[in-house]
Amino acid sequence: MGILSIILKRLGLGVLTLFLVSIIIFMAVNMLPGDFAQALLGQAATPEAVAAIRADLGLDRPIASRYFDWLIGAARGDFGTSFAQANFSAYVGENSSSNYGSVATQLAPRFANTVFLASVTAVIAIPISLIIGILAALYRYSVFDRVANVSTLTSISSPEFFVAYILILVLAVLNPLLPSLSNIFDGMSFGERLEKTLLPALTLTLVVTAHMMRMTRAAIINLLASPYIEMARLKGLSPFRVIVVHALPNALAPIINVVALNLAYLITGVVVVEVVFVYPGIGQLFVDSVKIRDIPVVQACCMVFASAYILLNLLADIMAILSNPRLRMPK
Amino acid sequence: MTNQFSRRTLLQTSAAAGLLSTMGMPAWAAPKHGGRLRLGLAGANTSDTWDSRTHSDNYMINMGAGCVFETLTEVASDGSLRGELAESWEATPDAKVWTFNLRKGVKFHNGKSFGADDVIESMKMHVEEGAKSAAKPIVSSVDEMKKLSDTQVQFTLKSGSADFPYLVSDYHICIFPAGMIAEAISKGIGTGPYQVVSFEPGVRTLVKKFEDHYRADTVGYFAEVEAIAIADASARMNAMMTGQVDAVNRVDFKTVPLMKANPNVEIIEVTGNMHNVFPMLCKMEPFNNVHVRQALKHAVNRQEMVDKILLGHGAIGNDHPIGPANQYYAGNLPQIQYDPDKAKFHMNKAGLGNLKLDLHVSEGAFAGATDAGQLYSNSAAKCGITINVIQEPADGYWSNVWMKKPWCASYWSGRATEDWMFQTAYESGQPWNEAGWENERFQSLLKQGRSELDSAKRRDIYTEMQSLCSQEGGTIIPMYQNYLDAASTKLAHGPKVGNLWMLDNSRISKRWWFA
Numbered sequence: 062m063g064i065l066s067i068i069l070k071r072l073g074l075g076v077l078t079l080f081l082v083s084i085i086i087f088m089a090v091n092m093l094p095g096d097f098a099q100a101l102l103g104q105a106a107t108p109e110a111v112a113a114i115r116a117d118l119g120l121d122r123p124i125a126s127r128y129f130d131w132l133i134g135a136a137r138g139d140f141g142t143s144f145a146q147a148n149f150s151a152y153v154g155e156n157s158s159s160n161y162g163s164v165a166t167q168l169a170p171r172f173a174n175t176v177f178l179a180s181v182t183a184v185i186a187i188p189i190s191l192i193i194g195i196l197a198a199l200y201r202y203s204v205f206d207r208v209a210n211v212s213t214l215t216s217i218s219s220p221e222f223f224v225a226y227i228l229i230l231v232l233a234v235l236n237p238l239l240p241s242l243s244n245i246f247d248g249m250s251f252g253e254r255l256e257k258t259l260l261p262a263l264t265l266t267l268v269v270t271a272h273m274m275r276m277t278r279a280a281i282i283n284l285l286a287s288p289y290i291e292m293a294r295l296k297g298l299s300p301f302r303v304i305v306v307h308a309l310p311n312a313l314a315p316i317i318n319v320v321a322l323n324l325a326y327l328i329t330g331v332v333v334v335e336v337v338f339v340y341p342g343i344g345q346l347f348v349d350s351v352k353i354r355d356i357p358v359v360q361a362c363c364m365v366f367a368s369a370y371i372l373l374n375l376l377a378d379i380m381a382i383l384s385n386p387r388l389r390m391p392k
Numbered sequence: 393m394t395n396q397f398s399r400r401t402l403l404q405t406s407a408a409a410g411l412l413s414t415m416g417m418p419a420w421a422a423p424k425h426g427g428r429l430r431l432g433l434a435g436a437n438t439s440d441t442w443d444s445r446t447h448s449d450n451y452m453i454n455m456g457a458g459c460v461f462e463t464l465t466e467v468a469s470d471g472s473l474r475g476e477l478a479e480s481w482e483a484t485p486d487a488k489v490w491t492f493n494l495r496k497g498v499k500f501h502n503g504k505s506f507g508a509d510d511v512i513e514s515m516k517m518h519v520e521e522g523a524k525s526a527a528k529p530i531v532s533s534v535d536e537m538k539k540l541s542d543t544q545v546q547f548t549l550k551s552g553s554a555d556f557p558y559l560v561s562d563y564h565i566c567i568f569p570a571g572m573i574a575e576a577i578s579k580g581i582g583t584g585p586y587q588v589v590s591f592e593p594g595v596r597t598l599v600k601k602f603e604d605h606y607r608a609d610t611v612g613y614f615a616e617v618e619a620i621a622i623a624d625a626s627a628r629m630n631a632m633m634t635g636q637v638d639a640v641n642r643v644d645f646k647t648v649p650l651m652k653a654n655p656n657v658e659i660i661e662v663t664g665n666m667h668n669v670f671p672m673l674c675k676m677e678p679f680n681n682v683h684v685r686q687a688l689k690h691a692v693n694r695q696e697m698v699d700k701i702l703l704g705h706g707a708i709g710n711d712h713p714i715g716p717a718n719q720y721y722a723g724n725l726p727q728i729q730y731d732p733d734k735a736k737f738h739m740n741k742a743g744l745g746n747l748k749l750d751l752h753v754s755e756g757a758f759a760g761a762t763d764a765g766q767l768y769s770n771s772a773a774k775c776g777i778t779i780n781v782i783q784e785p786a787d788g789y790w791s792n793v794w795m796k797k798p799w800c801a802s803y804w805s806g807r808a809t810e811d812w813m814f815q816t817a818y819e820s821g822q823p824w825n826e827a828g829w830e831n832e833r834f835q836s837l838l839k840q841g842r843s844e845l846d847s848a849k850r851r852d853i854y855t856e857m858q859s860l861c862s863q864e865g866g867t868i869i870p871m872y873q874n875y876l877d878a879a880s881t882k883l884a885h886g887p888k889v890g891n892l893w894m895l896d897n898s899r900i901s902k903r904w905w906f907a
Contacts, residue, residue, distance in 0.1 A: 095788020104790045107823045110524045145439035242636045244620045336624045341595045349438045
């Protein structure tokens with residue numbers, strides 16, 4: 062009963078969070094100067110042309126009615142048509158079966174790209190951070206520990222674009238090993254895709270490693286003072302075995318939490334890296350859409366971001382509970 | 393009157409010359425076919441479509457009129473006008489009725505044959521109910537369109553316009569297949585040398601050579617053209633430096649020395665008509681006073697702006713919008729200089745005491761506008777004029793600030809002809825007449841020049857207009873900004889590179905080839 066009710070409660074709260082996020086984003090985008098019609102027309106914006114576009118898209122209606130229309134659609138899983146492609150979709154014709162210009166068709170490939178980048182990064186970063194973290198705990202206060210700490214802290218303290226440019230300089234310009242452009246597209250083989258994704262993935266690895274590695278180290282060291290660890294040591298077990306078999310299982314909960322948080326970050330927060338490497342992920346679509354005030358796309362992106370945080374945090378909590386018998390049986 | 397060279401003969405001969413040059417390549421080059429041209433372009437948007445009426449930024453101009461579509465006429469790299477889908481054209485002596493002879497044997501990408509109906513329907517797209525076309529003013533100057541035969545179209549204009557053949561070279565007026573325009577817009581079906589393979593708005597476009605193109609031997613040498621949207625300037629420059637793209641547009645001025653040091657990169661720099669401006673609303677106080685305008689013209693240090701804002705990649709302006717890429721550019725007019733004494737003299741004449749003005753700027757107006765405003769403020773302070781620079785957000789700038797605030801920053805890419813430029817931004821009653829400067833003589837000259845076919849007379853008319861604009865006009869034009877692109881040294885091009893738009897008038901894909 063325990064874990065299921067927790068999941069349901071959390072999902073309920075998650076839906077409420079999404080609802081609040083959608084209101085805040087909708088209001089925020091509307092408060093920005095300029096709207097889609099003005100952004101699209103730019104210097105060519107005559108009052109008539111602006112009015113024509115607003116009328117086409119229903120932007121002349123009151124904000125509340127626009128929001129509720131969106132909400133009703135979203136509740137049914139229909140995120141509407143992106144303003145950017147609305148012009149276009151009108152030309153495809155009624156007998157066309159494709160739903161060209163819908164937010165979903167625009168978002169889906171971008172989201173898949175973002176998940177791909179996040180996965181490649183995770184596959185590199187999580188094992189590295191765990192291993193360095195465990196080794197740092199094992200040889201704490203040694204030269205290795207200090208070098209690991211200083212170097213990961215340096216990379217997390219540098220702005221992402223700076224890390225990206227350094228990697229481009231070293232791995233693409235001075236030693237042309239990897240491409241600095243990560244413009245992946247449909248129809249690319251997995252190998253090509255991986256090659257193009259490697260530089261942004263390495264950049265992100267440098268950005269997220271410190272957090273995960275330091276949490277691993279701290280959680281393990283924290284446990285080393287416990288009586289049961291002392292017992293294990295007194296039994297004459299090797300320090301490595303003490304840490305991996307005795308300390309690590311109990312340190313998993315905080316580590317999983319940090320990993321989940323970093324995964325959520327990889328899905329929502331990599332805009333800068335995407336721009337630097339021209340990676341067609343959801344972050345760039347989000348920024349492009351905010352720039353032209355394409356509210357349906359902005360809303361959908363935010364829903365994806367918020368859902369990623371909610372679901373990954375939920376997943377982390379569930380896994381933390383499962384990993385800890387004491388939490389499995391709440392009093 | 394013996395040496396008078398009539399505009400009409402000029403137009404006819406240049407049309408014929410255009411025809412000739414397409415029939416055989418000149419001796420200086422033997423372009424090779426094949427290869428994939430990879431472009432790294434700024435100016436792509438998620439709102440991009442194949443609807444040429446909405447094209448406004450470099451990316452879609454390059455892919456639309458520059459690859460997939462064709463226009464009736466085109467401005468060649470040397471600035472002359474030549475036929476693209478039109479073979480030749482002629483006008484009645486009052487420049488009111490224009491007859492275009494179309495090319496034969498032209499096919500659209502879907503196999504449909506091209507003819508007069510396509511031209512007429514494509515032109516009408518710009519004036520249909522609710523159309524948001526930027527070419528509306530051009531097409532609405534046409535009173536009647538008549539199909540004389542399958543390969544002949546006649547346009548009767550509301551009033552004479554000697555530049556009409558130039559106007560139809562506008563990248564907005566691409567020719568679509570009649571009866572299936574909606575489909576053509578959704579799929580990108582034109583008559584151009586490249587047909588669409590894939591199109592992801594704001595991300596990437598891939599086009600391949602259209603084998604049935606009527607001039608497949610002399611236009612569009614690449615097997616494929618891939619255009620990658622790269623908004624970030626550093627990413628674009630990196631891609632160029634590491635050879636992942638073959639050409640980029642909008643080179644960051646600061647990186648020019650670095651790019652020049654790379655032996656595989658050629659910097660393409662041309663001075664065209666693109667200019668940065670500070671228009672004053674002449675109907676508002678105090679700009680309705682010509683002495684205030686003249687004081688401000690002498691209070692700006694133009695050379696300093698070219699040196700510091702453009703890092704030397706430009707030329708000083710003289711407060712008229714006609715640039716070196718125009719036919720009747722009056723380069724010998726007296727240059728307005730930075731002169732605090734003259735500025736003070738005009739301030740005294742204006743009799744308004746110490747002037748305090750607000751200048752609204754934004755990076756959305758042109759890159760460096762904020763710094764340019766500060767420089768202006770500094771130089772004007774020495775003339776006893778206080779300029780308060782107000783920084784506006786780039787978002788919504790063109791709707792909320794431009795032409796609303798009495799004095800702001802703006803820019804123009806310039807136009808191929810004098811009349812086109814003046815009618816866009818200086819003619820009374822036009823929507824983008826940004827300064828609203830009313831000068832009877834100027835406006836009557838504008839109308840006179842439009843229907844005049846005599847080249848010598850036109851030169852006189854446009855020189856006087858440039859002079860009037862420079863002396864009394866409501867727009868401060870401190871500088872012309874160069875078009876700065878970069879291309880791989882593996883690419884080859886003709887002896888000249890067009891200076892009307894970036895990347896050889898945005899027609900790099902049609903004109904260049906791999907050496």
